[in-house]
Amino acid sequence: xxxxxxxxxxxxxxxxxxxxxxxxxxxxxxxxxxxxxxxxxxxxxxxxxxxxxxxxxxxxxxxxxxxxxxxxxxxxxxxxxxxxxxxxxxxxxxxxxxxxxxxxxxxxxxxxxxxxxxxxxxxxxxxxxxxxxxxxxxxxxxxxxxxxxxxxxxxxxxxxxxxxxxxxxxxxxxxxxxxxxxxxxxxxxxxxxxxxxxxxxxxxxxxxxxxxxxxxxxxxxxxxxxxxxxxxxxxxxxxxxxxxxxxxxxxxxxxxxxxxxxxxxxxxxxxxxxxxxxxxxxxxxxxxxxxxxxxxxxxxxxxxxxxxxxxxxxxxxxxxxxxxxxxxxxxxxxxxxxxxxxxx
Amino acid sequence: xxxxxxxxxxxxxxxxxxxxxxxxxxxxxxxxxxxxxxxxxxxxxxxxxxxxxxxxxxxxxxxxxxxxxxxxxxxxxxxxxxxxxxxxxxxxxxxxxxxxxxxxxxxxxxxxxxxxxxxxxxxxxxxxxxxxxxxxxxxxxxxxxxxxxxxxxxxxxxxxxxxxxxxxxxxxxxxxxxxxxxxxxxxxxxxxxxxxxxxxxxxxxxxxxxxxxxxxxxxxxxxxxxxxxxxxxxxxxxxxxxxxxxxxxxxxxxxxxxxxxxxxxxxxxxxxxxxxxxxxxxxxxxxxxxxxxxxxxxxxxxxxxxxxxxxxxxxxxxxxxxxxxxxxxxxxxxxxxxxxxxxx
Numbered sequence: 091x092x093x094x095x096x097x098x099x100x101x102x103x104x105x106x107x108x109x110x111x112x113x114x115x116x117x118x119x120x121x122x123x124x125x126x127x128x129x130x131x132x133x134x135x136x137x138x139x140x141x142x143x144x145x146x147x148x149x150x151x152x153x154x155x156x157x158x159x160x161x162x163x164x165x166x167x168x169x170x171x172x173x174x175x176x177x178x179x180x181x182x183x184x185x186x187x188x189x190x191x192x193x194x195x196x197x198x199x200x201x202x203x204x205x206x207x208x209x210x211x212x213x214x215x216x217x218x219x220x221x222x223x224x225x226x227x228x229x230x231x232x233x234x235x236x237x238x239x240x241x242x243x244x245x246x247x248x249x250x251x252x253x254x255x256x257x258x259x260x261x262x263x264x265x266x267x268x269x270x271x272x273x274x275x276x277x278x279x280x281x282x283x284x285x286x287x288x289x290x291x292x293x294x295x296x297x298x299x300x301x302x303x304x305x306x307x308x309x310x311x312x313x314x315x316x317x318x319x320x321x322x323x324x325x326x327x328x329x330x331x332x333x334x335x336x337x338x339x340x341x342x343x344x345x346x347x348x349x350x351x352x353x354x355x356x357x358x359x360x361x362x363x364x365x366x367x368x369x370x371x372x373x374x375x376x377x378x379x380x381x382x383x384x385x386x387x388x389x390x391x392x393x394x395x396x397x398x399x400x401x402x403x404x405x406x407x408x409x410x411x412x413x414x415x416x417x418x419x420x421x422x423x424x425x426x427x428x429x430x431x432x433x434x
Numbered sequence: 435x436x437x438x439x440x441x442x443x444x445x446x447x448x449x450x451x452x453x454x455x456x457x458x459x460x461x462x463x464x465x466x467x468x469x470x471x472x473x474x475x476x477x478x479x480x481x482x483x484x485x486x487x488x489x490x491x492x493x494x495x496x497x498x499x500x501x502x503x504x505x506x507x508x509x510x511x512x513x514x515x516x517x518x519x520x521x522x523x524x525x526x527x528x529x530x531x532x533x534x535x536x537x538x539x540x541x542x543x544x545x546x547x548x549x550x551x552x553x554x555x556x557x558x559x560x561x562x563x564x565x566x567x568x569x570x571x572x573x574x575x576x577x578x579x580x581x582x583x584x585x586x587x588x589x590x591x592x593x594x595x596x597x598x599x600x601x602x603x604x605x606x607x608x609x610x611x612x613x614x615x616x617x618x619x620x621x622x623x624x625x626x627x628x629x630x631x632x633x634x635x636x637x638x639x640x641x642x643x644x645x646x647x648x649x650x651x652x653x654x655x656x657x658x659x660x661x662x663x664x665x666x667x668x669x670x671x672x673x674x675x676x677x678x679x680x681x682x683x684x685x686x687x688x689x690x691x692x693x694x695x696x697x698x699x700x701x702x703x704x705x706x707x708x709x710x711x712x713x714x715x716x717x718x719x720x721x722x723x724x725x726x727x728x729x730x731x732x733x734x735x736x737x738x739x740x741x742x743x744x745x746x747x748x749x750x751x752x753x754x755x756x757x758x759x760x761x762x763x764x765x766x767x768x769x770x771x772x773x774x775x776x777x778x
Contacts, residue, residue: 104679122482122588123588123590126591126592126683127521127590127591127592127667128486128517128518128520128521128591128666128667128668129484129485129486129517129518129520129521129523129579129581130484130485130486131482131483131484131485131521131583131588132482132483132484132485133482133483133585134478134483135479135480136479138466138475138476138477139475139476139477139478139483139580140473140474140475140476141473141474141475141476141527141529141562141563141578141580142472142473142474142529142563143529143530143531143563143564143565143576143578144531144565145531145532145533145565145567145574145576147533147567147569147570147574148570149570150533150567150568150569150570151567173472173473174472174473176472176473177471177472177473177475179473183485185485185486185487185578186487187487187488187489187576188489189489189491189494189574218485219485219486219487220487221487221488221489223489223491223494223495224494225491225494225572226491226492226493226494226571226572227570227571227572228569228570228571230489230491230533230574232487232489232531232576234485234487234529234578235473236483236485236580237473239475241477244466244467244475246467246471247470247471247472248470248471322472323471323472324472335448339470
């Protein structure tokens with residue numbers, strides 16, 4: 091028995107939008123007017139508005155061969171609201187535009203939106219608008235997230251100070267080795283379509299890639315502990331690339347300690363299987379969506395009890411450069427090996 | 435001598451963003467933090483924030499065979515801020531994401547951004563963020579516009595009242611016949627590449643398609659004349675499609691008068707050349723980005739002197755249906771023949 095398939099053309103553009111947005115219940119008092127007009131209206135009286143946008147393209151940012159659509163919808167929201175949290179702000183609304191070819195059925199689009207709505211619900215965000223169009227090729231997703239922050243409490247990348255401690259949430263490199271597993275299984279499947287995927291219970295690292303979370307909990311912890319980071323950003327391209335942004339924008343250098351880099355046991359074991367260095371994965375693997383931030387040394391005591399936060403180094407003068415101190419005591423310059431799509 | 439060509443890959447993603455945004459000077463006091471961080475920060479204290487987003491895809495929304503990149507950049511901004519004006523709001527910021535393949539050089543991308551910045555300057559809008567990525571195929575543009583409006587002064591589609599007058603700005607159908615000209619010239623060029631295009635001085639209608647403007651002047655006039663429209667939207671899909679949205683969302687019907695539809699002499703002559711009915715172009719041609727709005731009859735006197743506004747009909751009870759009264763006195767139901775991309 092085949093799955094039901096409803097052609098998108100049978101609904102038309104406006105019918106489709108009505109279908110996809112029929113169950114929206116706005117969660118935020120600031121969401122004055124949502125989907126269904128020329129624009130949405132938001133009331134952030136007394137707060138500052140934060141805006142971030144991301145474009146996700148099939149074949150560049152995701153591969154539908156191993157990305158369930160529901161996960162993709164979820165991740166599309168996470169990627170964006172992670173940027174809002176990285177400003178020390180709270181996401182409140184998103185608008186989402188999609189371009190899709192006729193090979194998508196209504197049922198598959200529903201799956202995608204199931205993920206979108208699941209993320210919206212979990213993070214208390216309202217979907218308030220968007221645009222839906224056909225594409226000639228590939229699935230195109232554009233998400234813009236709006237958030238709010240108390241006046242001048244937002245945290246930039248450019249305001250780290252010499253001597254500040256460098257902190258990171260969660261663990262790093264997991265999404266990258268998850269990607270290696272999925273790419274390997276795809277290759278095997280392409281060569282021998284009958285072979286069942288052997289993901290060796292790599293649910294942790296694969297979950298890191300396919301269904302990341304945004305670190306709302308860290309932002310809430312920082313507020314509760316009354317820690318105002320001096321600089322912050324989220325880790326989408328890899329730790330090396332991101333810390334170099336903070337160094338450059340703040341006019342400073344840094345020292346990281348290899349032994350302090352937070353890595354999961356699952357990531358470490360997987361890296362060994364692929365015969366790559368777990369430290370390289372932690373430094374250059376992207377898409378973990380953890381938070382990287384700096385705090386003054388005086389605030390150190392406030393976060394030692396939070397096991398989700400690791401202190402991995404400190405900021406130096408610019409003329410010290412940016413380097414990592416290895417477990418053996420050596421010192422290597424940090425270079426950006428982030429996922430530079432344009433160089434591919 | 436060939437044009438200089440700089441490969442995008444020579445800059446890298448961050449180098450490219452720096453290059454494209456190097457000349458930005460923020461114009462709005464509300465633009466607290468612009469390009470270069472995880473998100474932008476906007477301060478709309480005491481006002482409500484309005485958000486709109488559009489996705490523009492090569493091959494669906496534009497054809498680079500006859501669309502200069504500078505015009506495309508300009509239009510990408512206009513299309514979006516037109517939605518903000520249609521809420522009776524003022525656009526203040528945009529974020530713009532682009533996906534592009536290696537066939538684009540830095541020089542061509544600069545041309546596109548020249549148009550983006552020209553529109554930003556003309557309309558007093560700040561570019562405050564975005565995302566730049568490679569695409570496997572085609573040029574992808576996603577724009578999100580943010581605006582502000584005095585509390586509860588925004589105008590929806592759903593609040594027209596029975597007896598209200600239906601008004602439209604400017605003239606209609608021009609962009610559509612402009613498209614017919616350009617498509618014809620493209621066909622001729624494809625068949626005989628040596629033949630020079632003969633656009634017969636159709637600069638007005640071609641300009642309507644390639645370089646539309648948003649009706650900032652109308653919103654300013656309405657504010658100055660103290661006219662609060664009861665419903666409003668912009669005309670992107672065509673008058674028929676848009677007035678049916680207002681009727682449906684407001685639970686009403688309407689009567690339009692063919693003789694009142696504003697059409698330019700250039701559009702009318704061009705329509706005759708293509709042997710199509712100018713009224714059909716005015717009703718169903720999209721992309722004019724004029725404003726369609728309703729006002730109470732008492733406000734009629736306030737706008738009679740504005741030659742840029744035409745009263746084209748009135749709202750009725752829903753059971754009267756939606757119809758146009760022809761010059762001959764006949765009555766025809768209005769049907770949406772808007773540019774439905776998904777039905778193509």
